[in-house]
Amino acid sequence: MKKIITDKVSRKEREKLARRSEILKAARRIFAEKGLHETTLDDIAVKAELAKGTIYGYFENKDDLFFSVLEEAIGNLENVVQKTCQSDLPPQEKMLNLVKTMLSLFEKNEDLMQLMTRNQPGQLMHKMQEKMQNHFKNLIKSVSGVLQEGIRQGLFGKIDTEKAAAAFFNLIHGNAMSSFWNKRKIYNKEDLEFMANFYLHGISVYDEKEKK
Amino acid sequence: MKKIITDKVSRKEREKLARRSEILKAARRIFAEKGLHETTLDDIAVKAELAKGTIYGYFENKDDLFFSVLEEAIGNLENVVQKTCQSDLPPQEKMLNLVKTMLSLFEKNEDLMQLMTRNQPGQLMHKMQEKMQNHFKNLIKSVSGVLQEGIRQGLFGKIDTEKAAAAFFNLIHGNAMSSFWNKRKIYNKEDLEFMANFYLHGISVYDEKEKK
Amino acid sequence: MKKIITDKVSRKEREKLARRSEILKAARRIFAEKGLHETTLDDIAVKAELAKGTIYGYFENKDDLFFSVLEEAIGNLENVVQKTCQSDLPPQEKMLNLVKTMLSLFEKNEDLMQLMTRNQPGQLMHKMQEKMQNHFKNLIKSVSGVLQEGIRQGLFGKIDTEKAAAAFFNLIHGNAMSSFWNKRKIYNKEDLEFMANFYLHGISVYDEKEKK
Amino acid sequence: MKKIITDKVSRKEREKLARRSEILKAARRIFAEKGLHETTLDDIAVKAELAKGTIYGYFENKDDLFFSVLEEAIGNLENVVQKTCQSDLPPQEKMLNLVKTMLSLFEKNEDLMQLMTRNQPGQLMHKMQEKMQNHFKNLIKSVSGVLQEGIRQGLFGKIDTEKAAAAFFNLIHGNAMSSFWNKRKIYNKEDLEFMANFYLHGISVYDEKEKK
DNA sequence: AATGAATGAGTCTTCATTCAT
DNA sequence: GATGAATGAAGACTCATTCAT
Numbered sequence: 083m084k085k086i087i088t089d090k091v092s093r094k095e096r097e098k099l100a101r102r103s104e105i106l107k108a109a110r111r112i113f114a115e116k117g118l119h120e121t122t123l124d125d126i127a128v129k130a131e132l133a134k135g136t137i138y139g140y141f142e143n144k145d146d147l148f149f150s151v152l153e154e155a156i157g158n159l160e161n162v163v164q165k166t167c168q169s170d171l172p173p174q175e176k177m178l179n180l181v182k183t184m185l186s187l188f189e190k191n192e193d194l195m196q197l198m199t200r201n202q203p204g205q206l207m208h209k210m211q212e213k214m215q216n217h218f219k220n221l222i223k224s225v226s227g228v229l230q231e232g233i234r235q236g237l238f239g240k241i242d243t244e245k246a247a248a249a250f251f252n253l254i255h256g257n258a259m260s261s262f263w264n265k266r267k268i269y270n271k272e273d274l275e276f277m278a279n280f281y282l283h284g285i286s287v288y289d290e291k292e293k294k
Numbered sequence: 295m296k297k298i299i300t301d302k303v304s305r306k307e308r309e310k311l312a313r314r315s316e317i318l319k320a321a322r323r324i325f326a327e328k329g330l331h332e333t334t335l336d337d338i339a340v341k342a343e344l345a346k347g348t349i350y351g352y353f354e355n356k357d358d359l360f361f362s363v364l365e366e367a368i369g370n371l372e373n374v375v376q377k378t379c380q381s382d383l384p385p386q387e388k389m390l391n392l393v394k395t396m397l398s399l400f401e402k403n404e405d406l407m408q409l410m411t412r413n414q415p416g417q418l419m420h421k422m423q424e425k426m427q428n429h430f431k432n433l434i435k436s437v438s439g440v441l442q443e444g445i446r447q448g449l450f451g452k453i454d455t456e457k458a459a460a461a462f463f464n465l466i467h468g469n470a471m472s473s474f475w476n477k478r479k480i481y482n483k484e485d486l487e488f489m490a491n492f493y494l495h496g497i498s499v500y501d502e503k504e505k506k
Numbered sequence: 507m508k509k510i511i512t513d514k515v516s517r518k519e520r521e522k523l524a525r526r527s528e529i530l531k532a533a534r535r536i537f538a539e540k541g542l543h544e545t546t547l548d549d550i551a552v553k554a555e556l557a558k559g560t561i562y563g564y565f566e567n568k569d570d571l572f573f574s575v576l577e578e579a580i581g582n583l584e585n586v587v588q589k590t591c592q593s594d595l596p597p598q599e600k601m602l603n604l605v606k607t608m609l610s611l612f613e614k615n616e617d618l619m620q621l622m623t624r625n626q627p628g629q630l631m632h633k634m635q636e637k638m639q640n641h642f643k644n645l646i647k648s649v650s651g652v653l654q655e656g657i658r659q660g661l662f663g664k665i666d667t668e669k670a671a672a673a674f675f676n677l678i679h680g681n682a683m684s685s686f687w688n689k690r691k692i693y694n695k696e697d698l699e700f701m702a703n704f705y706l707h708g709i710s711v712y713d714e715k716e717k718k
Numbered sequence: 719m720k721k722i723i724t725d726k727v728s729r730k731e732r733e734k735l736a737r738r739s740e741i742l743k744a745a746r747r748i749f750a751e752k753g754l755h756e757t758t759l760d761d762i763a764v765k766a767e768l769a770k771g772t773i774y775g776y777f778e779n780k781d782d783l784f785f786s787v788l789e790e791a792i793g794n795l796e797n798v799v800q801k802t803c804q805s806d807l808p809p810q811e812k813m814l815n816l817v818k819t820m821l822s823l824f825e826k827n828e829d830l831m832q833l834m835t836r837n838q839p840g841q842l843m844h845k846m847q848e849k850m851q852n853h854f855k856n857l858i859k860s861v862s863g864v865l866q867e868g869i870r871q872g873l874f875g876k877i878d879t880e881k882a883a884a885a886f887f888n889l890i891h892g893n894a895m896s897s898f899w900n901k902r903k904i905y906n907k908e909d910l911e912f913m914a915n916f917y918l919h920g921i922s923v924y925d926e927k928e929k930k
Numbered sequence: 931a932a933t934g935a936a937t938g939a940g941t942c943t944t945c946a947t948t949c950a951t
Numbered sequence: 952g953a954t955g956a957a958t959g960a961a962g963a964c965t966c967a968t969t970c971a972t
Contacts (some may be wrong), residue, residue: 098931108485120329122966133933135969215475229497240499244489245469246497247423252468258970260460276457284460284496285450287442310956334941345943345958498951524934539840543755546962557937557963568963639899653921662921669912670921672896673889680888681881687851700881708920709865709882734952758945770956771948821951937969948958 102140105130111153114193118148122291130245147198155194160224162187167224171230174282181254181277182269188258189268195258222247253277314352317342322363326405329361361422367406368429372436374399379436385444386494392437393466394481395487400470401480409472434459437494515527526564527546529554534575538617542572564622573634578654579618584648591648597656598706604649605701606693611680619682626693710717733894736810738776746787751880754784786847791830792853796860798823800874803860809868816861817890817904824894833892858883883911889913 108130112121123144127134129244141147166179188195225247232238257277322343324333335356339346353359400407415432437459444450469489473480532554536545545569551558565571590603612619649671656662681701685692726918736818744766759780763770777783786920802815824831861883893913 117331119329122968123968127934134967135934136932138968139931207326212476234499239495241492241497242484242488245485246492248468248472249465249492252464254461256464256468257457272454273457276454280453280458280461282494282498283451284492284494285444285453292494313956335943336941346942347959348957350943351956525744525935541755543753543927548962558963559938560936562964563935603968653908665916665921666908666912669893669909670916672892673916676888676892677885680884680892682882687847696878700878704877704882704885706920706922707875708916708918709868709877710918711846759947760945763955770946771955772953774947775952933970935969935971937967939965939967941965942963943966944960944962946958946960949955950954950956951952 083114084107097138101132101136105132105137105140105147106154107149108149110155110193110197113148113151114196146157147275149213152197152210153213153217156214156221158191158194159187160220163221163224164190168267173228176228177250177281178230179280180228180250181274181281184254185258185274187267188255192262192268195262195268198255200211221251225250247255250281253281298478305440317349317352317359318363318366321359322367322405322409325360325363326408327409330356334359355471361425364409364422365425365429367403368426368433370403370406371396371399371410372429372432375433375436381442385440385447385449389444389462389493390490391460392440393486393493394402396466397470397486398480404474404480407467407480410467433463436460462493465493525556529556529561529564529571530575530578533571533704534579534617534621537572537575539619542568550673573637575633576621577619577641579615579639580638580645582615582618583608583611583622584641586646587645587648591652597652597661600652600675601656601674602702603707604652605698607699608678609682609693612679616686616692619679619692620687622679647673649674674705677705728756728887734776737768739778741768741773741783742787742790745783746791746829746833749784750832788833788846789849789853791827791833792850794819794827794830795823796853796856799857799860803864808927809864809871809873812864813868814887814914815911815919816864817917818888820890821894821905821910824891825890828904830899831898831904836890857887861886886917889917 105126109121109126112125112129115121116125123134123137126147130137137147141150162170162183163180166183167176169179170177171179210213223243229238229241229243229246233240233243254277257273260270261270261273317338321333323336324337324341328337335346338359339349341403342349349359353362374395375392378395379388381388381391383391414497438455441450441453441455441458445452445455466489469485470480471487473482488489522591530595533550535674536553539545540549547558547561550571550605551561554561561571585606587604590607593598593600593603595603599661650667653662653665653667653670657664657667678701681697682692685694685697741762745757745762748761748765751757752761759770759773762783763773766773775784777786798819799816802819803812805812805815807815858880860877863873865877865879865882868877869876890913893909894904897906897909
């Protein structure tokens with residue numbers, strides 16, 4: 083008897099979570115496409131095949147929904163980046179894998195990348211700023227760790243790893259956005275090679291033979 | 295007699311331009327702070343110390359005003375970048391100067407930099423996209439030219455100069471934004487050195503003695 | 507079970523239609539009194555005891571509401587006229603009844619008559635013109651039919667029935683408007699007799715005995 | 719010396735009147751085309767080739783201008799009608815001439831006729847109502863006189879001449895409007911004949927031979 | 931819990947009117 | 952007297968949020 087009740091409750095909970103997730107998915111698509119302000123709750127309700135009022139059972143208000151979308155999105159990125167950084171590969175491989183992983187993620191989820199660009203600031207952002215900054219700090223810390231590892235191994239120069247990690251994200255994201263606007267594939271060999279090479283050696287002459 | 299008339303006319307014209315400029319200035323401040331959608335024409339009118347209706351004598355509507363602000367802003371950047379690129383210095387110095395100039399411009403006009411982040415999307419941007427893309431192409435062409443010059447002189451590696459130019463802007467702008475959010479000075483020695491070094495040599499070990 | 511659902515649905519639908527109808531009624535009153543341009547949606551909302559925004563759930567915009575009012579109004583007139591024209595009476599009686607019916611309708615719905623005067627012009631009318639012209643054509647066709655019947659029976663002269671039908675409406679409507687402005691009763695014996703007589707015989711001497 | 723001053727003054731006055739007249743002319747065109755509310759003072763100023771502010775030197779405000787236009791227009795009609803009614807012709811000829819004169823006037827001044835239809839009522843009209851009603855009364859009195867003359871001469875039946883006069887205007891104006899909307903010529907033989915015949919004999923059978 | 935109709939505050943935009951030049 | 956830039960009141964329309972069913 084108890085079990086049944088538990089089941090029922092947990093089914094309810096599961097359903098609740100599933101619906102929440104559907105809303106988030108729909109919202110993310112539309113927020114990415116139109117930005118926060120040009121998206122209406124009607125748009126989202128239609129996409130999620132729900133009544134507008136229902137959304138308020140799962141999120142406090144439009145801003146809350148938007149932030150939840152943002153947070154989920156950046157959480158995904160965080161997971162992917164962390165997993166790559168914690169692998170057992172040498173630092174250089176890790177960096178290369180990071181480029182690959184991120185471009186691939188952006189390619190599969192163009193909306194995620196757009197969402198990150200349309201970081202609508204203003205009043206809104208302020209409320210959320212702390213949370214988002216923490217997420218970004220986590221991302222930077224992960225990459226920063228890989229860079230420090232490389233420096234310890236004498237592979238990378240003694241640079242400011244936080245700045246370098248931030249630069250890393252700027253590069254990848256900027257490149258992906260540019261591909262997106264120009265309607266090129268986001269994940270492509272040329273860009274991969276350019277970025278890996280540029281990130282390692284900058285624009286200066288680089289003699290392949292020096293490497294070993 | 296004629297002169298007086300001419301004077302009058304030109305004074306009127308000057309006043310007209312001045313007023314337009316005042317509106318643009320006020321608008322730029324507020325658009326930068328709040329973004330397009332959270333800015334109301336009332337905000338701008340108050341800031342410009344004008345009646346709301348007056349703005350419509352100078353701009354067709356809110357969008358037109360916003361685009362004019364954007365265009366003026368990016369025009370400024372274009373001028374500064376072009377001037378630096380056309381100087382008589384060696385390519386490496388030019389690149390260093392570009393970093394300095396841009397950071398300095400961003401420091402003096404934080405709003406400009408914020409404005410550039412807010413790639414306002416959706417329907418709106420589309421109308422303007424062509425124009426804005428042209429501006430960006432010009433920026434990239436200028437920097438690209440410097441890079442090609444450096445390659446011809448054997449200073450830089452044979453990289454894709456357009457990608458590298460785009461990466462350049464992503465780096466500088468990203469760095470400046472990050473300083474801004476963390477309330478650090480945008481123009482500072484450490485960042486300058488980091489960026490110059492990173493852009494030239496990436497993160498790899500770089501032995502100063504190899505240089506010559 | 508099904509029945510309940512059906513009932514609910516149909517109740518909702520009925521309520522929806524009822525509300526729409528309330529709005530139309532309120533709008534018609536005010537449009538008639540003030541004309542399209544001097545009527546504000548606030549006026550209508552207040553009259554209909556609804557929030558302004560609610561109106562937009564039933565009509566696309568102010569113009570749509572106005573046209574809907576016009577159409578409903580002329581539709582009423584069309585029905586009344588058609589019914590009278592299709593009765594089994596001799597043509598002369600039909601014409602007399604038409605005068606009576608129309609004056610009576612105008613008396614009960616002064617707003618309807620006023621509405622018809624305000625041939626709102628310009629851009630606006632053009633959108634609707636075709637629809638309205640069709641309605642007017644229908645009206646004229648109905649009356650025209652009665653006149654043709656009368657001509658076939660040798661009761662009326664061989665006049666252009668379309669012109670005569672149009673003249674009929676001009677007369678009745680003009681007479682009603684004039685009563686309205688002069689604050690006389692719209693439906694009154696003298697006017698009825700005058701119109702019936704005038705329409706049949708014009709202003710010329712008419713010897714009652716000639717009739718038979 | 720005095721004469722010169724007088725001349726100057728009267729020249730000024732003449733110029734003033736001329737300008738006033740130009741404004742009226744421009745205003746009448748645009749009011750007729752767009753109606754009161756869709757016409758802006760800018761429209762009129764452009765048409766009159768004057769600055770907007772200048773209009774306020776000649777008319778108190780937009781409403782005053784509109785009423786002046788209306789009054790001038792109906793004054794023209796009044797003159798034409800009066801002149802025709804005071805001629806030395808027999809009543810039937812006078813009536814025929816009235817039809818001709820009015821149609822011809824409407825044809826030459828379509829705006830006048832439109833203006834009369836777009837008698838925007840509402841608040842506005844109320845202010846003016848008395849004046850306009852007087853004008854209409856004058857028109858009706860003139861025609862009424864002709865009808866009475868005809869009755870005295872045994873030409874017309876003993877009808878209510880005021881009603882018959884009003885009916886006359888409704889007929890002519892309605893007919894002209896209908897030609898206008900259907901893009902037919904306003905002054906044309908068929909309509910003339912129809913109206914003259916209809917007004918005299920209504921729709922009943924009329925044996926031409928009875929006439930004499 | 932889901933629904934979606936109702937709400938009304940908030941914004942852009944227009945335009946009659948004023949007034950300094 | 953003419954000008955036309957500035958003004959700000961007024962109005963249409965949108966949409967996040969609430970709430971009765």
